[in-house]
Amino acid sequence: MSRAALDRLREQYLRHLTIERGLSANSLDAYRRDLARYTEYLAGEGTTEPNAITAPMTQAFMSWLRAPATEGGCELSASSAARIASSVRGFHKFMDEEGVIDDDVTRDLTSPKLPARLPKALTIEQVQRLLDAAGGDEPEQLRDRALLELLYASGARISEAIGLAVDDVIDRDMIRVRGKGDKQRVVPLGSFAQDALDAYLVRARPLFAARGSGSPALFLGVRGGALSRNSAWNILQRVAERAELDVHVSPHTLRHSFATHLMQGGADVRVVQELLGHASVSTTQIYTKVTVDALREMYALSHPRAR
Template structure:
């Protein structure tokens, strides 16, 4: 449901929600997923504000926001959901304040719940080597699958970024790829020889077999010649990992986690990995240092004479 379809609320007029949606789309450039989530969060906030008798947007103060979030906690919302809803509320009140619709910004007084983040699952370096080196690449789809996995692991791009790549985004001489990430932020990411060779083989021998008049500039194509969809890319990764066997089933995001972890294990600095992955915050990248430390502790426990009782 978009803002124009939202029920009328005494707390926040429908036209204000519609303008907020346009603000998120045009000025903030948020992803479609974030747009849906934030709009749903704010519509829920509006329903709550109406229930508790808020009669106008100017009465949307910090007490109402905190009470709304407290209700989310009481019904068992996860920390991740609470953190996102807090971020949505802060974005909304900041927008209202800039528009002059409220006298001050109550969102500034909200704390942000800390998310308890599980360590991401990753493949070991020898498992990745087995996956990529032993993969059969017969026919155009086989060549495509090899190139997809090689690029995902070589660059650490998100699956949506991979599927959004065009042929012109590749610089084969410099072995780099131009990526359009979250918030329409562009970055250039390097890729090594194996990925470059796999992509060149796909472009030379695979893509021409699948391309149609509707393919456009898309780098990776589906079986019918259209741009490869993220769902299909996920299926490719799951299928190819299952073919190897004896390793955890990971999604494309798991290959992204693996790439980041292996970069840090190889001596890369956090800032470089942050830039490569397109993380807005260094704090997001630091999760991979925990993965490396946990793996080191596991090796110590298994290999050191006094590592474990």
């Protein structure tokens, strides 16, 4: 089999990802770059036949990605190499399932160990300052307050929040969120978010909707179209600036704060997993470590014999 044939298999896999997983154009471009690097490496080693690829070859490829440039390597970061390893494993699994290869040699392919990244959460007092700064009776202010209250009350991703339709407010205290892979979950809202959403729906959204063409989106821009991700980001930045917070705030900061504050309040990790829409509880368990670290810090500061 020629190099061109291996490249065709790569393109077949990318089409498979498009159809089966509905990946964005940016994600597909990342997969394409990763796998092009992989097939180019194999070709450089004289390997163009899928069944000729061995487990040591794939591991050597991983070492090459991390090796210093002075040694002929790519000198990639651990996170970049780990992403490429995931792409390679997915490609081999696809070829195995399609019967192109006799065995998936990447089952035991090891990725660089990534350091645990602790989410940066706001304190409850900082969240209060942020939400207070979003106050006001103008239509745009009512919308901004409702958006930020909803983000903190639900832990929704920004894409999930701006993707909500009016019909997704299924009760005054519940919303239906569509997450990754179009998976749906129902998330409750507290009284503050309920009140902010009511004020927006009654006093602001009808004004915006009258200027547009009938968008079903819950959050609208001033011209009546669905609020964009960039506009929502800018709203948060403006409000954070008014709140004079001395920390960086992003939409994901509110999601992290939602989860961290729930865990600190005693919520079960499985409940938090469901609310966040995590496919695996292992993703949610990072918030357990956040809570443990907070306890350790408080102990060190408070106990007379801690030091």
